[in-house]
Each structure stands twice: as structure tokens, then as C-alpha cells.
Amino acid sequence: MERPILTDIDLDKNKIALIFPGQGSQSEKMGQQFLRFNSKYLEYFETAGDILGVDLLKIVKGEDHQNELGDTKFSQASIYCLSCALYDYLKNDLSMDLSKVDTVLGHSLGEYSALYAAGAYGFKQGAELVAYRGKIMSQADRTARGMMAAVLGAGPGPIEKVLVSFKDRVFIANYNDYTQIVISGYEDDTRKAVEALKGSGIKKVIPLKVNIASHCPIMADVSEKLGSFIDKNMEFSDPGLPFFSTTEVGYVGREGLKNTLTGQLVNPIRWYSSIESCLDKGIDTFIEIGPGKVLSGLVMRIARKNRKKISIMNTNDLKDIEDLLGKLQERGLLA
Numbered sequence: 001m002e003r004p005i006l007t008d009i010d011l012d013k014n015k016i017a018l019i020f021p022g023q024g025s026q027s028e029k030m031g032q033q034f035l036r037f038n039s040k041y042l043e044y045f046e047t048a049g050d051i052l053g054v055d056l057l058k059i060v061k062g063e064d065h066q067n068e069l070g071d072t073k074f075s076q077a078s079i080y081c082l083s084c085a086l087y088d089y090l091k092n093d094l095s096m097d098l099s100k101v102d103t104v105l106g107h108s109l110g111e112y113s114a115l116y117a118a119g120a121y122g123f124k125q126g127a128e129l130v131a132y133r134g135k136i137m138s139q140a141d142r143t144a145r146g147m148m149a150a151v152l153g154a155g156p157g158p159i160e161k162v163l164v165s166f167k168d169r170v171f172i173a174n175y176n177d178y179t180q181i182v183i184s185g186y187e188d189d190t191r192k193a194v195e196a197l198k199g200s201g202i203k204k205v206i207p208l209k210v211n212i213a214s215h216c217p218i219m220a221d222v223s224e225k226l227g228s229f230i231d232k233n234m235e236f237s238d239p240g241l242p243f244f245s246t247t248e249v250g251y252v253g254r255e256g257l258k259n260t261l262t263g264q265l266v267n268p269i270r271w272y273s274s275i276e277s278c279l280d281k282g283i284d285t286f287i288e289i290g291p292g293k294v295l296s297g298l299v300m301r302i303a304r305k306n307r308k309k310i311s312i313m314n315t316n317d318l319k320d321i322e323d324l325l326g327k328l329q330e331r332g333l334l335a
Contacts, residue, residue: 014331015102015283018117018241019299020083020110024208025292026075028062031082033318038093041085048077048127056081072212073134076109080130083113083290084123086315090289094325097335098241102283103251105244107295108174108214108269109133111261117289118239120257125234129261132229136222137212146213147190148173151181151197152204159183162200166193173215174269177298178305184213215268223265230258246274275302279310285331287324288314 035042042057049056052073058064059074069075090096106114109130116126140146151159156172159181163170170185170193183193190213194205213219238254245252247264275298278286288296296312303310311331313324328334 014100014285014333015281016100016285016287016333017103017105017278017283018087018101018114019286019288019295020104020106020113020117021079021288021290021292021295022106022108022110023072023075023079025290025294026069026079027291028060028069030060030078030291031085032061034082034086034089034315034321037318038085038089041089044081044085044123044127045078047124048081048131051124051127051131052077070209072138072210073131076130076134076137077127079109079290080113080116080127083110084116084126086289086321087113087117089321090287090315090324094328095335096328097333099335100333101241102281103244103278104239104241105246105274105278107246107271108264110290110295111246111264113290115236115239115243115257118241118243120236120239120243120254121234129229129234133226136225137214140212140219140222145187146185146211146218147187148182148184148208148210148213149190149194150206150208151183151202152206153179154181154197154202155179156181158200158202159197162196163193165196168217169193171213171216172268173213175272176269177272177301180298182208182215184216185218186213187211215264215266217266219265223262226265227258227262230261234258244274244277246271249273249277271298272302275299276306279303279306279308283310284308285311285333286313288312288316290315292316293320 045056059067060078104114104118112130169189173184174182197205236254236257245260246269247267249270252260286299293314296314314320
């Protein structure tokens with residue numbers, strides 16, 4: 001198949017989207033290089049650890065053998081802490097020009113880091129919200145008997161056709177890119193759906209290492225609890241940077257943030273539609289802020305499909321941050 005022709009980057013625009021990864025991007029010892037040379041950001045993990053009642057840094061380092069980073073409540077808090085620390089490093093230490101930031105968005109949990117970057121709440125307030133979300137989702141891990149699986153190499157159409165037989169039991173949870181979809185539902189039904197998908201000719205369906213059915217109606221109770229917590233404990237500010245919901249595929253202001261955060265638990269993440277919207281706006285630079293490079297890969301594939309040439313940077317390790325600094329300098333994106 002002929003490779004798409006990519007349009008050139010308009011260096012006069014330099015429109016930036018900041019993208020924040022979600023759960024699944026965590027890894028043992030993540031961010032340790034960065035924190036070793038920027039120790040003032042250790043306080044982010046200490047603050048969240050105090051909220052959780054654990055030594056969060058020991059968990060990230062793999063030194064706490066009673067509590068594992070794979071536990072939802074610890075992985076969510078750790079990703080939030082590292083993403084926020086890296087954002088503040090780019091903003092404060094590297095003096096990234098925020099006037100060039102057109103949009104901030106996140107994938108699932110990443111929306112919490114995106115909202116911190118946008119200025120919707122302070123770090124500690126966000127950490128309390130993430131800690132509570134992680135706690136109630138961890139509890140649901142043990143009681144809801146849910147399951148998720150990645151379907152690779154097929155678009156939504158063939159998957160939706162199979163899932164008709166599993167109505168109200170198995171759902172599409174993530175539209176990550178055009179041939180990477182995640183399904184979510186009750187464990188027994190999802191296992192049957194996995195076999196049905198394979199039987200339909202879809203060759204690669206991979207069960208994920210989670211015991212929860214995120215981004216589908218099964219999470220209704222968790223969503224309701226989160227909404228009650230927000231009502232009692234949160235007061236959002238107007239975002240200083242435009243925040244884009246990857247569930248609603250649109251920009252959301254202060255008044256809509258509660259519905260966005262509760263709604264993303266029961267509705268699918270529409271990642272590729274969200275990135276398409278960014279590309280349609282002329283955004284040509286994406287910076288992934290947090291552990292891993294999963295979103296960078298997804299964004300590049302979506303851009304290629306849409307014949308757009310973009311620049312992608314990330315913050316996974318010190319070399320990536322060094323490369324990012326060089327590109328920001330080269331393109332005049334430092335304040």
C-alpha cells in the first residue's frame with residue numbers, strides 16, 4: 001500500500017498539545033533518573049504518599065514488598081505525581097513558552113494530570129482526588145469481577161458487530177487508534193467475547209492485566225462515589241490552558257469538569273477522534289508528559305493516517321528530556 005504523503009510542519013504556527021498518559025504507563029523505577037538530578041520534585045511523591053499512608057517512592061522503586069506498583073491506587077498516584085513534576089520542570093526550569101500551548105489532554109487517568117497543568121486545581125488537591133479515585137477503583141478490582149482486553153489489527157466496525165451478542169455485558173472502552181481498540185466488561189462474558197472475536201477472524205486479542213472493567217457502564221457505582229467526593233471536597237478553577245476531554249471529544253470549562261471526570265469512568269475514551277480534532281486545528285507539536293511513550297506512538301500513527309507531519313517529544317528519560325529541550329530551543333518555544 002502506498003505510504004501517505006505527509007504535509008509539512010508550519011513553523012510559524014508552532015501550536016502545541018500537551019498529552020498526559022494514563023494507567024498502564026507505569027514501570028518500576030520510573031522517573032528515577034529525573035528525580036535523582038531534580039530532587040526538589042521528590043516532594044510530589046511525599047505529599048501523595050502522606051495522603052495514601054505509604055512511602056510512595058519505595059513502591060515506585062520496587063522496595064516495598066507489601067505494596068506493589070501494579071495496585072491501581074498506587075499506580076494512579078505515581079503516574080499523577082511524575083506527570084505533574086515533569087510538567088512543572090518544563091514550565092519552571094526549562095521555561096517552556098506556555099503561550100504556544102493550544103490544548104492539554106490526557107488518556108483516562110492522564111486527564112487528572114492535564115487538569116493540573118491547565119490550572120484547574122493545585123497539586124495536593126489533585127493528589128487527594130486521584131488517591132480517592134484509585135482507592136475506589138482498587139476496591140472495585142476486588143468486587144466487580146471485570147476484565148479488559150486489547151483488540152489489535154481491527155477497526156471498531158468488526159468489533160462492534162461481534163459485541164452485539166454481548167449487549168450490556170461487554171463494551172468498547174478505548175478507541176486508541178484505528179486498529180487498536182480495548183474492550184471492557186464482566187469477566188466471564190469478556191472471555192467469551194475474546195473467543196468470539198478470534199473466531200470472527202481477528203487474530204490478536206490480548207487480555208490486559210487488570211481485574212476491572214474501566215470506561216463502561218459497569219463502573220456506574222464508582223462514578224457515583226467519585227461525584228460525591230467531588231461535591232464535598234473539590235472546587236475547580238477556570239483552566240488557564242484549554243482542556244480537551246477525550247471522552248466528550250471537546251473542550252470543557254470549569255462547570256463541566258465534574259461531569260467529565262465522572263463520565264469518563266462509564267464512557268469510552270475516544271483517543272483517535274480527539275487527536276484528529278487537534279490535527280484539524282493545525283496543532284503540529286505534541287509533547288507527552290509522564291512515564292512511557294505509548295501515547296507518542298498512537299499520535300504518530302494517527303497523524304500518518306491523516307497525512308499530517310508532526311513533531312512528537314516526550315519525557316520518558318533524561319535523554320528524551322534533553323532532546324525535547326533542544327527541539328524547543330531550535331523552534332523558539334522557550335520563554
